[in-house]
Amino acid sequence: MSTNKTFTLAVVPGDGIGPEVTTEALKVLDAVAAQHGVTFERTEYDLGARRWHATGETLPDAELESIRGHDAILLGAIGDPTVPSGTLERGLLLKLRFTLDHYVNLRPSKIYPSVGSPLANPGEVDFVVVREGTEGPYVGNGGALRVGTPAEIATEVSVNTAYGVERVVRDAFARAQARPRKKLTLVHKNNVLVYAGHLWKRTVDAVAKEFPEITVDYLHVDAATIFLVTDPARFDVIVTDNLFGDIITDLAAAISGGIGLAASANINPDRTAPSMFEPVHGSAPDIAGQQKADPTAAILSAALLCDHLGLTEAAAAIEAAVTADIEERTGAARTTAEIGDAIAKRALG
Numbered sequence: 001m002s003t004n005k006t007f008t009l010a011v012v013p014g015d016g017i018g019p020e021v022t023t024e025a026l027k028v029l030d031a032v033a034a035q036h037g038v039t040f041e042r043t044e045y046d047l048g049a050r051r052w053h054a055t056g057e058t059l060p061d062a063e064l065e066s067i068r069g070h071d072a073i074l075l076g077a078i079g080d081p082t083v084p085s086g087t088l089e090r091g092l093l094l095k096l097r098f099t100l101d102h103y104v105n106l107r108p109s110k111i112y113p114s115v116g117s118p119l120a121n122p123g124e125v126d127f128v129v130v131r132e133g134t135e136g137p138y139v140g141n142g143g144a145l146r147v148g149t150p151a152e153i154a155t156e157v158s159v160n161t162a163y164g165v166e167r168v169v170r171d172a173f174a175r176a177q178a179r180p181r182k183k184l185t186l187v188h189k190n191n192v193l194v195y196a197g198h199l200w201k202r203t204v205d206a207v208a209k210e211f212p213e214i215t216v217d218y219l220h221v222d223a224a225t226i227f228l229v230t231d232p233a234r235f236d237v238i239v240t241d242n243l244f245g246d247i248i249t250d251l252a253a254a255i256s257g258g259i260g261l262a263a264s265a266n267i268n269p270d271r272t273a274p275s276m277f278e279p280v281h282g283s284a285p286d287i288a289g290q291q292k293a294d295p296t297a298a299i300l301s302a303a304l305l306c307d308h309l310g311l312t313e314a315a316a317a318i319e320a321a322v323t324a325d326i327e328e329r330t331g332a333a334r335t336t337a338e339i340g341d342a343i344a345k346r347a348l349g
């Protein structure tokens with residue numbers, strides 16, 4: 001169906017393999033846009049390690065405001081070994097997520113029939129992690145005393161507000177309600193983190209009353225890592241805090257075809273600011289600039305972007321092209337651009 005609509009896209013290729021995989025995601029996005037009568041007007045932002053080395057800037061407010069003016073953001077990856085750890089991750093990536101209120105960090109995981117999993121019998125794996133995106137230990141509430149001495153003390157306090165927990169839990173229940181299995185698993189650590197953990201558990205129990213069709217489960221995060229490996233098919237929607245969500249989604253990627261396939265969406269469900277779409281993986285300095293990165297995660301993130309903008313047919317076309325490409329993967333090495341070309345060609349039909 002032709003919509004003849006123009007969407008504005010802020011593109012942040014970033015560091016390492018970020019520009020390589022973003023190029024392929026844009027290639028596929030442009031291919032489906034042409035098919036579906038949509039135009040993406042792109043503004044590219046030079047942010048990341050190169051910019052920091054040149055100017056000392058991570059994300060100036062003027063650029064943040066400029067990015068805010070777009071319909072959506074496509075991001076490659078942020079982080080570079082030549083920049084002090086945390087500088088770009090906090091000053092750029094988390095600044096975008098926090099300022100644009102991306103409180104739902106959506107990370108789907110599924111095992112494509114033909115893709116290898118390190119698990120012998122993974123079963124039908126198709127779950128989504130709803131990771132809280134603006135709170136928890138990520139907020140920067142901490143500090144260090146007597147740094148570098150034997151008496152050093154470092155704190156990094158996890159902040160969980162009733163407001164923040166409830167809104168992400170509600171979003172997770174709504175997603176579970178829309179899925180056939182209608183199951184929600186809270187992952188936390190409320191046997192030890194009794195303040196934050198009990199707030200999460202009470203919130204889930206309260207919201208559950210409004211969703212009688214949903215089966216609700218609870219797992220401590222350590223046990224969740226066991227089941228993600230031994231019985232990943234048991235999961236449907238997982239809701240969890242920012243740090244647990246970060247860790248379990250890398251594990252989820254590893255069991256379902258590898259980090260090169262794992263897509264994510266940083267969603268502002270209230271649409272008060274643009275949502276941001278990026279692969280789960282990082283800048284992979286070990287393979288950067290070598291055309292060795294798998295761009296599939298970035299391409300699937302572009303599908304999530306289309307879906308968020310209401311371009312469901314374009315999203316489905318990208319997913320179908322990726323699925324077809326994955327089904328025919330032989331294990332022979334292809335460059336990043338070759339994988340992008342193949343998927344773009346399939347997306348054109």
Ligand SMILES: NC(=O)c1ccc[n+]([C@@H]2O[C@H](COP(=O)([O-])OP(=O)(O)OC[C@H]3O[C@@H](n4cnc5c(N)ncnc54)[C@H](O)[C@@H]3O)[C@@H](O)[C@H]2O)c1
Binds near residue numbers: 017081089259279294
């Ligand atoms: N969203 C993001 O921008 C994001 C996410 C994770 C890490 N990071 C940052 O990236 C940098 C590197 O982090 P890391 O090494 O812990 O994690 P990473 O995800 O960059 O790499 C982990 C391993 O996975 C491999 N890998 C990652 N993406 C791949 C792809 N598309 N195809 C094939 N192999 C791939 C890498 O080569 C590496 O061996 C750090 O600065 C970190 O802070 C950024």
Ligand SMILES: CC(C)[C@H](C(=O)O)[C@@H](O)C(=O)O
Binds near residue numbers: 079089094246280
């Ligand atoms: C780079 C880092 C800030 C980020 C996170 O922890 O959220 C990354 O690991 C991710 O998973 O997107």
Ligand SMILES: [Mg+2]
Binds near residue numbers: 246247250280
């Ligand atoms: Mg991570």
